[in-house]
Amino acid sequence: MTQPDRWKVVNFWAIWCKPCREEIPELRRLDAREDVSVLGVNFDGKQGDDLAADVASLGITFQNIEDPSQALGLPRPTVLPTTLIITPSGELVATLVGPQTIESLEAAIHQTESDR
Numbered sequence: 001m002t003q004p005d006r007w008k009v010v011n012f013w014a015i016w017c018k019p020c021r022e023e024i025p026e027l028r029r030l031d032a033r034e035d036v037s038v039l040g041v042n043f044d045g046k047q048g049d050d051l052a053a054d055v056a057s058l059g060i061t062f063q064n065i066e067d068p069s070q071a072l073g074l075p076r077p078t079v080l081p082t083t084l085i086i087t088p089s090g091e092l093v094a095t096l097v098g099p100q101t102i103e104s105l106e107a108a109i110h111q112t113e114s115d116r
Helices: 018-031 048-058 102-115
Strands: 007-013 036-042 082-086 092-097
Touching: 007 018, 007 102, 018 036, 018 048, 018 102, 036 048, 082 102, 092 102
Parallel strands: 007 036
Antiparallel strands: 007 082, 082 092
């Protein structure tokens, strides 16, 4: 799925969510970093052609995965967008609610690195 030495940024999105649509370019920029993997989660649980159509419509270039909430022991987000920051070792260190920018995402990663 992703390389183990990378930060994982898991973003819950939906086609009908305007702030989600606006932050997609920021997430694409973050995904270009060598030390970060952005993983999208379609909030509506779309799959196959329906998911592919939404991904294409929004210009999503990062990988989309099934909802990891249960596996992470978290409740499913109720506000979109919601973004989870996970260390390379797999520890959830931040839950960001609301639209993010490349700066806010990088700050969340940097703050966590500084705290370690």
